[in-house]
Structures are given as structure tokens and as C-alpha cells.
Amino acid sequence: MNDAPDIAVTVIGGYLGAGKTTLVNHILRTADQRIAVLVNDFGDINIDEDLIASQDGDTISLSNGCICCSLVDGFSSALETVRGIEPRPERLVIESSGVADPATVSAYGHGPGLTLDATIVVVDAEMIRKKANDVYVGDTIIGQLRSADIVVMNKIDLVSDQDGQLTEDWLRERCPDAVIIGAANGVVDPALLFGVVDTKAPGSGPHNHKQHSDEHTNHQHADSLFESWSWSSSKPLSRLAVEQLMQTMPDEVVRAKGLLLLDDEPERIMTLQRVGRRWTLHPFGSRGHDDQNRLVVIGFHGAISGDWLKEKLL
DSSP states (O other), rough: OOSSEEEEEEEEEETTSSSSSHHHHHHHHOOOEEEEEESSSHHOOOOOOEEEEEEETTTEHHHHHTTTEEEETTTHHHHHHHTTSSSSOOOEEEOOOOOOOOHHHGGGGHHHHHHHEEEEEETTTTTTTHHOOOOTTTTHHHHHTTTTHHHHEGGGSSOHHHHHHHHHHHHHHHOTTTTEEEEEOOOOHHHHHEEEEEEOTTOTTTTTTOOOOOEEEEOOOOSSSEEEEEEEEEEEEOOHHHHHHHHOOOOOEEEEEEEBTTTTTTEEEEEEEETTTEEEEEEEOOOTOOOOOOEEEEEESSSHHHHHHHHHHH
């Protein structure tokens, strides 16, 4: 088995002016992974000059290890470029055009060496309901929402609390399985958007929270609305217990991500990803002697408890 993990793919869509490019810029500035970004035009994302290490034609290398590739020659050519990058990117972020169906773009996330993580749709909290009723663009906007695993309700600083709640309720009716995250100026903690557990160091999660065998830890998330719960153990888990955990997770859980040892897969490490209500469990690589279960759950305050998580898994 090839132990090199697939490149995780995140698709960012949403109608014109919602703030997709602002979110991409925030991701590039705060990245702690090697990220490749596919964009239509470098000029659109206005990369901070102090981040740019070099530019070679349709590729810009950033000082933090990230790289931006232009889609000028199409998706197939850009994906080949990304696959050939050394060192290998851990994540590919694709910004789709404002009128594109993100589901069509997300199909590229199932290509060789790639794994689709999540489809994110950015909406303008102030304008989304009005635009969705527009005779010309309404169908496009509703179609984009239907493809979303995560909806970033951007520009919440421009609306009142009451209007913000009305818009959130409106979104929940149209994409009930998606996670909805409020944001201003595209500022969202990447841990809420990305589903990859740091595999470079044992016991590390999306914020390098220290984890202890057969214990749980409870941390306040960087965003005051969220908490994260981390859990690890050395004993292989029952697949049925993992499936039941995923089925009973409350809607207030935003993400779950982990590397797991299952008792019916003695030679493999399995990767668990959950976003909204969608979850997957796939082989990650060969199991080593010292490998452990490592699970991180992120949700709204009080969504679960550490004791509840431990009870479900043991």
C-alpha cells in the first residue's frame, strides 16, 4: 500500500461578491499546512506582498510553503501541476467562479491522489435572501446552497442580530444538512473548515492540543462560540461503536476528524472525517506499532461532553 495520504480538497463557492476571495486570503495568511490554491486570476486574490517568495508563469510560491496556481489552462492542467509539487501539498483549495455550481467543481476532488473534504459556500448575510429571489440569479444561488457542506454566512457585521438570525433560519431551511458559520471579513478558524488531523506528530489535533491515552480534554476554541474535545487511546475501537457515535452526534457538532484503529482492520489506520451530517471512514495507511486512536470533535459550546464522547467509544 502507498502510505502517502491523498491531498485533501476543499472547494469554496458562492455568488459574486459574497467574500470567497477574502476567505481564501485569510486561509493563506493563517495556513499551518502546505496548501495549493487554484484560482482563476492571481489579481483577484491580491496576495500580500510579504507572503510571495517567487513567481514562475502561472504559479506563485509563498513564503509559508503554500502555492497558488492559475486555472488559465484549465482544471486538468492545474491538477497535474499540483500533483507534481514537491514537497507534496497537504490540501488543495479550489475557488470556483461566482456563477459556477460548486458540486461540479467538487467532482474533481474524487480524482487520483485526491480526496474531497468539504464544499464550502460563502454567502453575503446582508444580500443572500434578496438575491435568492431574483428572477435571473435566484436559481443559481439556491443550487449553490444545495451543494454546501458548510455555509459561511459572511458580512454578519453588516446586519442586525435579528436580521442575522432570520437569515440563518432561512439558510437552515434550504440546506438543513450543512453547518452554518457566521463570519466578518471572511475570518473563520481553519479548524472549522478543514477536516485533516495533523499526522506529523503523535497526539496532535488541529490546534496541537495535548491528548492523553484513554482520557479526554476539553478546550475553548479560538472562536468563543466553539469548543473542541480531544480524545485518544491505544486500544482498537469497534467499528459499530464508531458508526453509532457518528449517527448520534448532535447537529451542534461542526466537525469531527480523527485517525482510528479498528478491531476489524488490524493492518490499517483509518481516517474519519465528519462535516455537518456527512461522514466518511476510509483507509489512511499501514498501522505502525505505536499508533493510537486520535479524535478531535469541534462544536458549539455544550454540544457534547468529554464524558459522553468517552462513553460512546469505550
